[in-house]
Amino acid sequence: QSAGGRVHRLAVIGGDGIGPEVTEAALTVLDAAQARFGFTTERTDVPLGADNYQATGDLLTDDTVELLRGQDAILFGAIGSPAVTPGILERGIILALRAALRQAINLRPVRLYPGVPTPISGLTPERCDLVIVRENTEGSYVGGGNTVHRGTQAAVATQGSVNTWYAVHRAVDFAFRLAQQRRGRVTLCHKTNVLVEAGALWSDVMEEVAARFPDVEHDYVHVDAMCMHLPVAPERFDVVVTDNLFGDIITDLGAVLQGGLGVAASGNLNIEGTAPSMFEPVHGSAPDIAGRGLANPAGAALSLALCLASLGEGAAAAAVESATATVLADLPALSGEQMGASTAELGERIASVLAQGGT
Amino acid sequence: QSAGGRVHRLAVIGGDGIGPEVTEAALTVLDAAQARFGFTTERTDVPLGADNYQATGDLLTDDTVELLRGQDAILFGAIGSPAVTPGILERGIILALRAALRQAINLRPVRLYPGVPTPISGLTPERCDLVIVRENTEGSYVGGGNTVHRGTQAAVATQGSVNTWYAVHRAVDFAFRLAQQRRGRVTLCHKTNVLVEAGALWSDVMEEVAARFPDVEHDYVHVDAMCMHLPVAPERFDVVVTDNLFGDIITDLGAVLQGGLGVAASGNLNIEGTAPSMFEPVHGSAPDIAGRGLANPAGAALSLALCLASLGEGAAAAAVESATATVLADLPALSGEQMGASTAELGERIASVLAQGGT
Numbered sequence A, B: 001q002s003a004g005g006r007v008h009r010l011a012v013i014g015g016d017g018i019g020p021e022v023t024e025a026a027l028t029v030l031d032a033a034q035a036r037f038g039f040t041t042e043r044t045d046v047p048l049g050a051d052n053y054q055a056t057g058d059l060l061t062d063d064t065v066e067l068l069r070g071q072d073a074i075l076f077g078a079i080g081s082p083a084v085t086p087g088i089l090e091r092g093i094i095l096a097l098r099a100a101l102r103q104a105i106n107l108r109p110v111r112l113y114p115g116v117p118t119p120i121s122g123l124t125p126e127r128c129d130l131v132i133v134r135e136n137t138e139g140s141y142v143g144g145g146n147t148v149h150r151g152t153q154a155a156v157a158t159q160g161s162v163n164t165w166y167a168v169h170r171a172v173d174f175a176f177r178l179a180q181q182r183r184g185r186v187t188l189c190h191k192t193n194v195l196v197e198a199g200a201l202w203s204d205v206m207e208e209v210a211a212r213f214p215d216v217e218h219d220y221v222h223v224d225a226m227c228m229h230l231p232v233a234p235e236r237f238d239v240v241v242t243d244n245l246f247g248d249i250i251t252d253l254g255a256v257l258q259g260g261l262g263v264a265a266s267g268n269l270n271i272e273g274t275a276p277s278m279f280e281p282v283h284g285s286a287p288d289i290a291g292r293g294l295a296n297p298a299g300a301a302l303s304l305a306l307c308l309a310s311l312g313e314g315a316a317a318a319a320v321e322s323a324t325a326t327v328l329a330d331l332p333a334l335s336g337e338q339m340g341a342s343t344a345e346l347g348e349r350i351a352s353v354l355a356q357g358g359t
């Protein structure tokens, strides 16, 4: 530990399936970043996920939440197992953490790195560099619902969506600030022509915030139209701000452009400083390939870069991103046997590019 | 008129922008289909859309609904104009018609025709032939909502979703029947891990219907995962059944695979025979290129094919689709000046391929 250097408390949740191995690879990268940029981390392993649930019966205890709350940031691998009923872990851990730790924004850069194969023909890295800002705490994710006459032909299920000025404003304001540091454009993505109440709130807030940022352009695209434009004309977008459900959908489409989930990173940001933010690759736990070194740690490494940026280690963040991009550029395939190196080896490769001071 | 032949009453809603010209081209194709297959149509032009709204002040009168109700089918071009507040026409005409005419299903074939350029690299027509069955009457489209404290920082907007066993079952049952005539696979697309009430209803109905169709396979894909799989592995899907909002989103993504909106067709199906179905190209009114013959009538012609199939003119439907595909295969570009022929000329070209009895 570098005496008197910057120290960050980091919770590490490897999780299930390929989660632990990609996280391990990201920590190898972190070691190299620390050595080069003169900061240290105090790391705490936190067992969460399907394996932990099956071993202990707990999804997320209050003690775990308090432990996490005391950290500066959280690195998260992936959770999930075919042995656990779908939905249980997602709601009981992922969504619960976003709420408990007030992680207002789900940040998903959609960036195509040079040399990474994308399924979109003719797409170039220059044309694909946007960020999706997803409101991460409400909308359809918190509306609740009700079912009457379940199991009969008279069944009716309702499902709600709650949208507060506070959370919408927090997301939109964040998007405009981010755009100021980028190419100066914010696009609202919603379905205002059908979801008129929520749509009006989002539109009202957009106008109100836009008035305070005269240097940032803004426009609006319906979510259905977004799915048409994003694949073929991502250069139209700089920062896209959207609600929780639409964000869930369009960020996965964004990952396609980037070459798939293995390369996609995300941050669940507490932007008020009241609790730590959490960073995770967009991919899942992929139990079918777990433990065999077949997963690409790029998503985890790029999530680490987002994490370092949030900790104020901007130079380290840029170097991790750049080293990851360098290693990605040379991969014969993005995952599996054809990748030409194991998950751990790729972590070491990124670390060594970083150590050599490239960038 | 062929004495004693089959006669179908057809309402024709050209609408706004490029709507009338693509519809006109489709009617040229219809003339050729009638001549070859020995049926006739009694056509009634129905003015609806932005121009009509501005001229008359009416969106959709009861008389118009009754007129439409008396038809066997409706051909619809496109509506919309920058002069009308966004949302007014969509809700007041399109959604109002779907409800009034009980058009339970929005049917969207996602088919890549040979020779049509797709933005997805390596995608072939063999791999891209699926149908999306979208529930067309409820979900988030009818939940209503409410806003308190609008215009203040205390504003809260709620938005509902209503899902009845009846409508969900109607859609799922339709999907399974359709799959029996195709490759025998139905995929439910939803977000059951988050929208638990609506999700449970959809899942319950899927299981119940699937039990009656032992010859049809079924599986489930979350809507976010669908946006990842659909572009790169459309061959995984045969019939996809989904709710109104998710259907709105994934069908536009489907159109991307097909080469864009110009080629995409849709049917709003009344499957109970209580009112006519309505067929429309997926593209909008494109006011910027209206009246200049720059629009591709393929979407309108393929919608006509769906229309003919619903009228029991299966042979004519197949011939129209095939003739449209033949003409599409030779186009240097899918729209605009580069298309090498005007909207009307393309209608004539499809008609002449059809008349020559190709197929």
Ligand SMILES: CC(C)[C@H](C(=O)O)[C@@H](O)C(=O)O
Pocket: A090, A091, A094, A095, A248, B193, B194, B224
């Ligand atoms: C796991 C699931 C609840 C989650 C979501 O829907 O938000 C995931 O899809 C994501 O995007 O992070």
Ligand SMILES: CC(C)[C@H](C(=O)O)[C@@H](O)C(=O)O
Pocket: A193, A194, A224, B090, B091, B094, B095, B248
């Ligand atoms: C115009 C609009 C209301 C409509 C919808 O949302 O259903 C359109 O996007 C569609 O898909 O037909």
